[in-house]
Amino acid sequence: MMSANEYEGFAKALDARRVTLRTSPEEYKAAHELPGWYEALKPLTPESAWTQGPDLAGLDAVCEQLGSGPAVLRDHVKSMKHYWDEAAYIPDVADRETVQRVARRFLELRDDAFTGGFVLRRFEEFTGAEARTWWIGGSCALVTPHPDTPDQLPDGLDLVEVEPLVTDLGLPFVTVDLVRRTDGAWRIVELGDGQVSDWPTSRDPSDLVTALF
Template sequence: MVHSGEILRTLIEINGTVCVAYHKTNFDIYDFDFRQYFETKPVITNTTLPVVLRIGAISAYENLANALMELDLRLVNSVRQHSMASLLPNWYPKIKEFTARSVWYDTLPTAEAILAEFTFPVFIKGERQTNRHNQAMSIANNLAELENILNYWKQDNVLGWQRLICRDFIKLEKIAERVGDKIQPSKEFRIFLWKNRAVGVGHYWTEFEKVELTVNERSHIIKLAEEISKMVDVPFLVVDMAKKEDGDWIVIELNDAQESGYAGVNKLQLWQRIVDIEDGKDNVKP
């Protein structure tokens, strides 16, 4: 876990428009060397610029935000906004018409309780994340598989502390065959948004051949993501969207963009667009 003191030591100002606290995680899908591409300077006093965390997963956001506030540093996403983006039970009620029907349980449910709400197959995840994209632990096709997932849930130290969420299983347009025990890769895209404006769009499954969007598809998912961003009111947001087998698009998940990997999004262009928006430029397009 990165503490407030460490954040102060890594805090840099980018082109005089935004501050970033950067901690290298050694994961290329997440890391980006700001100093190589932008004019940067260390922040040695308090600043009125929004502060973005790029320090990996954040385990105690509220504590960190409060500690930074005492130093007159304001995170781009408030504690409420971070919670809104990070937890499905918070964002789902606001955008449920755009995503799969979902039910969550405060305590681990029985198979019978789940089957009172769903028919097979049923998709299962934690309130913050899917089980490492593992199909056997995420999709139950029958009672035996469901019982196996519930038994695993009791023992897993990543999922055990999260509320269990069941979702309607939606057939998505596949882009490749499954590999090993991973979930079927689909035509899915990650969209980064800064203050309700899309600043980056990229294919989600980067380990497979790059998937392209048509002009109309790109325009559609950007418009939808920007609408969703306004609904949930999170300044720095990620929206993951996928194309269904029937051709419609559906929201898969939301996240606080501070914690999100870039997937297939162009990192340099993303941050340049954020700088341009903060600079007051109006013609910024992803």
């Protein structure tokens, strides 16, 4: 998974060889890092606030924005959900000691891969498996299971509210992960650049190749 800076260097190297990427460096950064897509998808994704850089002190202002209640910590690109209790979940952002402890552990685990800054996302209760949707030129081309649950595809996926928001972003190739909240509403968990999004092992990769070409 390239960082935005690495992708920019990649694009420049290809440009010197008269090759133009379908996704520009600016578009890649917008899709790859949460601050690039959050405002556009804000109505359908958990409330979020973030810092710039790994400064632990800056988390206090982010906590103030959320007020109180549970949240999930990540950076601009990735969470450490497989270390849920020690480096992801915060039971109450008003408990600043716990916020700092979780953030320090997150920094240790992410190490040099830490990107952008800290993000706190308000915790929402979800149910069932996620769906990964694949968008080409602002239209949903494919719906697959999420790679973490390749044999589980949720029923009744509704993109009526999602489609205009993703289309308005104007990004050439992205994935949008959706899951049902316990009240029945479909929520956006993540938007990512399609080039670095995993494909579920239960599906034939030729389906994606056909959609792209």
